[in-house]
Amino acid sequence: MAERSFAKEVEQLRLPAGSEFRGEGILAVTKALLQSGVGYVAGYQGSPISHLMDVLADAKEILDELGVHFEASASEATAAATLAASVMYPIRGAVTWKSTVGTNVASDALANLASGGVTGGALVIIGEDYGEGSSIMQERSHAFAMKSQMWLLDPRPNLESIVKAVEDGFELSEASSTPVMLEMRIRSCHVHGRFITRENCRPAFSLAEALENPRRDTSRIVLPPASFAHEHEKVRDRWPAAVRFIRERKLNEFFDGDDAHADLGLILQGGLYNGVIRALQLLGLADAFGNSRIPLYVMNVTYPVIDDEVLAFCKDKRAVLLLEEGQPDYIEQNLNTILRRAGVTTTLCGKDVLPMAGEYTTQVMRDGIEAFLTTHAPRALESSAAVPAQAPAAVPVTFHPRIRDLTAVVPPRPAGFCTGCPERPIFAAMKLAQADLGEHHISCDIGCHLFSILPPFNLGATTMGYGLGAASSSAFNVKSGKRSISVMGDGGFWHNGLTSGIANAAFNKNDGVIVIVDNFYSSATGGQDIPSSRADNPDRATKHPIEAAIRGAGVKWVRTIDRTYDVARLRDTLEEALTTSTDGPKVIIAQSECMLNKQRRVKPLFNKAVKAGERVVKERFGVDPDVCSGDHACIRLSGCPSLSVKDSGDPLKEDPVAHVDNTCVGCGNCGEVAEAAVLCPSFYRADIIHNPTAADRIKARVRGAVIGWLQRRRAARLARHAL
């Protein structure tokens, strides 16, 4: 069960032709797939396209009606290999993942796919996690398109253009027998907009028909000599076919400007269009509707570059500016080659006035365009009377001393573990184990558990990729006084960690410790099910224990801890793993359900029980402010969002005391940590009994009578001496 339900939104996928669809970019892509007659969809979740997978999962009924097969793949490699169905058969297929990390994983299959080419349209929808809010290394997907020769679409970021790009993409793929990548930038995925729908189509050729009438053609398989032929075919046949299609169907767009500025031009990636228009608007050169005084050439297809279009645009121009986000500057190099070969002398600006690296925000592009115009057409900047630009202040407000002072107070707010997260106690235990046995080398992995690298845990030295936590400790397989510790999530484990990490460690007799964080879901990507999930999922086989897989891979020393909140036990198990004389990898499986998912599951049931008058107990934690020492050691071992600080209320206690707020879910971590680390005894757990039974009430009355009498006795003494 995924974190967010799209049950309501998917109803929009049924909109009849000619209706106006309003919603998120991701949902529009799904609708476009159905309008294109897609036969199958697969993928691996990850921001920013997790919701695409969730929407498809929630749209099962509609997909079934249309005969579309949907699969949540084991990894991006699996997803890419799924496109093999479009090699021999005229079936349209689409796959999706987070790029560039997912494209890295998929690239083996993609390269094979691109070499042999496709019959049915093959579309790879990549969620480009680049720029602000990104959680991965900053690289371009463009390189993959170039190296394997796949066409790369980067449409203007409005739903109409995006939907059109999906539909065009399939046709382009089929016209040129080449897989097509559709780049969805992070903000386009989540943009709310509108477009006019077309009718959903059933796939023209079904997967069942393919299975019943199998075809094979060895010339499509990557084996010599066919593989040598493929390379020539790509250049000789497929490239020209693609160029023809792109030109004829006008996938790229030209926007005229003022005659006065006909000798200037901007060339841009489609995805940057809205930002460029805003930048021009801020310079008084465009309006809010895309009318620009400077001519534009918008590359909705960023690979291949269409030589004739570039030359036609640049022919009578003195200077053009290319806006290309990210590095290396592949397109700029390509344009220079095109212009030079054709002997066109138009000046091409690009990364000389714009930054080589980093996100092209509106401000960055505004500054770049301004620099370009200042050099090549200073008069263009004067003609801004029609749409008054916001004249920038002489000194930006951010330079005001009071605002500069904010750097001393505004704290960084990195992402962290959620309230009640079962992974927090694992790292608290690791901190305690290190306090006993000294610092160790810790290899981290991708997933929520990577937050261990940040304060307050500050644990972990490297992260090499999803599921590669254990693999990245491989070199440390030498005799030493200390062992390496690796962390891996259950998501990463099933993605590839079982083979690349566990089996590799067992095979190579690695002596290190591997901690597998099993929280029952692929949590970081939105709580999707994986093979070891405990959920009853009608469409997938779940409940396959990680321990069985690990033992099958040859690991002898395995400890499963089925309650991660038992900090002391986890610490002891870690210490045992780090000191035992047993050879080979030591694997600890630490299991507790992701609290976000658990709360979503449990809360409605609890509320229902309360309403029905059943006796139910709600647990939450608290801190006695008069007992709390104000040292905050508990926070340094926890970092739970619900564990905060507040003023002590005691004039003699200057430092704020710990405080548990009402968002506490009663996971118990703070109590366990206080106990395991021998902190102050200020934590308490409060059990709130809803709908107490008669027996409860009688017991409470007896207790209350005795306790109350004793308490009043003592309070009286204090009252006597009150000051």
Place this chain on the structure above:
Amino acid sequence: MSQVTLHSGTPIKIAILAMGGQGGGVLADWIVEMAETAGWWAQTTSVPGVAQRTGATIYYVELLPEAAAHAAGRPPVLAMMPTPGDVDLVVAAELMEAGRAMQRGLVTPDRTTLIASTHRSYAVAEKAAPGNGIADPNKVLDAGREAAKRMLCFDLQQMAERAGSMISASLFGAIAGAGVLPFARDAFEATIRHGGVGVEASLKAFALGFDAATQAPAAPARIDTSRPLPAVPANAAHPRVQALLDTVKQFPQAAQPLLVAGLRRLIDYQDVAYAEDYLRTLQGFRALDAKAGGDARDWALTQAAARYIAVAMSYDDVIRVADLKTRGSRFERVRSEVGAKSDQLVYTTEFMHPRLEEICGTLPLRLGRWLENSKTLGSFIRRRVEHGRRVKTGTLTWFVGLYCIAGLRRFRRGTLRHAIEMAHIDDWLARATRIVATDYALGVEVLACRRLIKGYSGTHDRGDRRFARLMQAADELLGQPNAAATLKSLREAALADEEGKALDAQLAQLLRAHPTPPAGGRARIDTPRVAA
């Protein structure tokens, strides 16, 4: 010559800064729905990414009348992200996020209305500091007065809680109340109703936010971060306590509130006699202060002594914990803190981890010492006793047990722990007394260093070690210029991080500056002692 026609119409630009889980997305969606219903073109984008897990993120909304799009003949092209200097409305769902918006240049004096909730959700860095790491909220207000065209600040989180709703609802109300969007209150409320989830509570929170915004002052008032001291009561019921109060009133005015706080703490901690000991010690410090010219220094020495001697005398021990955990007032506090209704029962479970040290400390001096040194029995007790215990304070057995431990209070002065603490205090006060004769300010700082000692086990040991290093540093600093300021900055460094890196760095720097400790003159002065 042909010229492109530029059409009029500039979108309204709104940036919402929120943390994961605050409902920033809900708020953005409400604005979009309201605008679309009213015939506007609306676009929202965000970069949730990893921010979905408690991190900070920005939701960005642009609105443009559809009529303008019709006039232009084509749909608007709206930006995907806010541009510094080009935002009309900034909504911050937490105070420091308002600061972040200003740092990013999103708030500008010529056009931006800034609506911020004054409540704080402390960042890990603020919470984890061993001392007080909380950032000064007034810095954000100070910046906002300069950066925003108009700034509206109030605790919208508290309003949401009062209504049983989420902050998105009270923020939505504040936006409506601020009158910065061209939509009537009805349109806002209709949007909430249309959502269909928790409508009543949301509308209540909306109304609170709305009213707060309509009544908001032109510029937000400063947030009071001062810590109030108790008022000095006119009289006390018990004659011995009244006598204490009379003595307090003979002290300089500046020290009286702290003395009252100290006396209260010690009567509560032990008994009236103990408080009398305290006040006698303070009288000694007051005399010392007068001699050292405290009159001209607002009696800083007496004030510091009043505070820190009370803290030191009420050291944390098993008896104190048992006492605090079993009080009726505490049972009441827990009930109200967890929001228990009258028909619900509440039981607490305490997480305790007794150690041999605590057991020895509670025994009479000689017996405690003997057990502490007894290897066989000591380690036997360690094995049997030292483990985590879940104490159910609401059950009779546990309650009576704790109640009896609290009752050991009357024997406290004979315990090993008390002897240790008193020796420690005497040593500390002797140093302060000696130093104050030469360097008044440094003497005050020596007293203030007591702030480092707190907690139990590892925490206590760590504080103790750092305290000892600072005491040594105080001796070495005596006679140097700026000695007090140096010691103060060392004390702050000692509270900056758990590992003591900041303190090590400062001490190392100090050592480089003054390689040999100066031989300080040691005047003989009678130290005011805590009577045993």
